């Protein structure tokens with residue numbers, strides 16, 4: 730009998746969905762490494778440098794100019810991929826979402842248990858007094874966003890050179906270790922430690938839904954090279 734995504738989902742009770750930027754491209758947010766990805770766009774300083782902790786400290790004005798221009802797509806709406814994943818959780822078939830994305834679209838689609846490995850644009854805190862601010866506060870600030878106490882407001886996003894949040898990592902790994910099916914989608918699996926977490930999976934079905942090939946393709950039980958919104962939307966009625 731041919732192994733289909735529908736069959737795998739119908740048999741599974743503890744799915745973990747592991748996603749990357751490719752899950753949000755159908756919401757209009759470019760990914761990083763595709764032809765039209767953010768890292769392919771020409772800048773005098775590479776985006777990967779501008780999104781580093783060092784650059785945030787040494788060039789806050791330029792950091793926030795880039796960040797506000799490229800990392801705050803507050804207009805974006807969840808697409809069929811986000812909605813399908815939220816539905817699986819509602820049906821009691823999904824343990825959690827583990828995402829490398831910082832756009833909050835899984836929660837906007839209704840997902841409850843989401844491990845945001847690289848943080849979220851929706852959480853921002855003053856570096857001096859810790860006061861919380863919204864992504865909208867950052868977007869509308871002139872230049873470097875300042876707290877009422879005068880401190881710089883830093884997004885709770887994992888910048889290059891920063892560690893991931895310990896509790897988030899622990900929860901994500903515990904989830905993947907318990908899963909009976911791991912669906913990896915919309916990620917090139919090139920950034921560690923996130924990419925390495927999929928190796929913790931010990932369950933029955935390892936599924937990959939990605940437009941391009943990835944290093945994981947050979948190890949999967951099912952590989953679908955396609956658009957994750959379309960594929961998941963069709964498989965999750």
Ligand code: APR
Pocket residue numbers: 748749750751752754755760761762763766829830847914915916917918919920938939940941942955956957958
């Ligand atoms: N459907 C399926 N796959 C898609 C779609 C789509 N609609 N759109 C893009 N893809 C695939 C691309 O083929 C690519 O392999 O998604 C992948 C996106 O890869 P990246 O752009 O490298 O994004 P990601 O893997 O999430 O990057 C990881 O890098 O810069 C850091 O912190 C950043 O979290 C990010 C991390």
